[in-house]
Amino acid sequence: MNISSIGPKYFQNDEKSxxxxxxxxxxxxxxxxxxxxxxxxxxxxxxxxxxxxIRQKIESKYYDSKEVIEKxxxxxxxxxxx
Numbered sequence: 001m002n003i004s005s006i007g008p009k010y011f012q013n014d015e016k017s018x019x020x021x022x023x024x025x026x027x028x029x030x031x032x033x034x035x036x037x038x039x040x041x042x043x044x045x046x047x048x049x050x051x052x053x054i055r056q057k058i059e060s061k062y063y064d065s066k067e068v069i070e071k072x073x074x075x076x077x078x079x080x081x082x
Contacts, residue, residue, distance in 0.1 A: 057063060 062068065
C-alpha cells in the first residue's frame with residue numbers, strides 16, 4: 001500500500017481562502033450599544049448606588065477576606081443541604 005502526502009499546496013490554498021473571507025467582511029460595520037430609558041433612569045436611582053458600593057468592595061478586596069469567604073461557604077452549604 002502506498003500513501004501519498006498531501007503536500008504544501010493544500011495548506012496554502014486554505015490560508016488564502018481565509019484571507020479572502022476576512023476581506024469580504026464590511027470594514028464599516030461596527031458594534032453598537034443602545035441603553036434603554038429604563039436603564040438610564042436606573043443610573044440615577046438608589047439601585048445604582050448600591051451597585052457602586054459593591055464595585056468599591058470588589059476593588060478594595062473586601063470579598064477576598066477569610067471571614068467573607070467563610071460566610072459565603074456556609075450559605076452555599078446551607079442551600080445544598082436543603
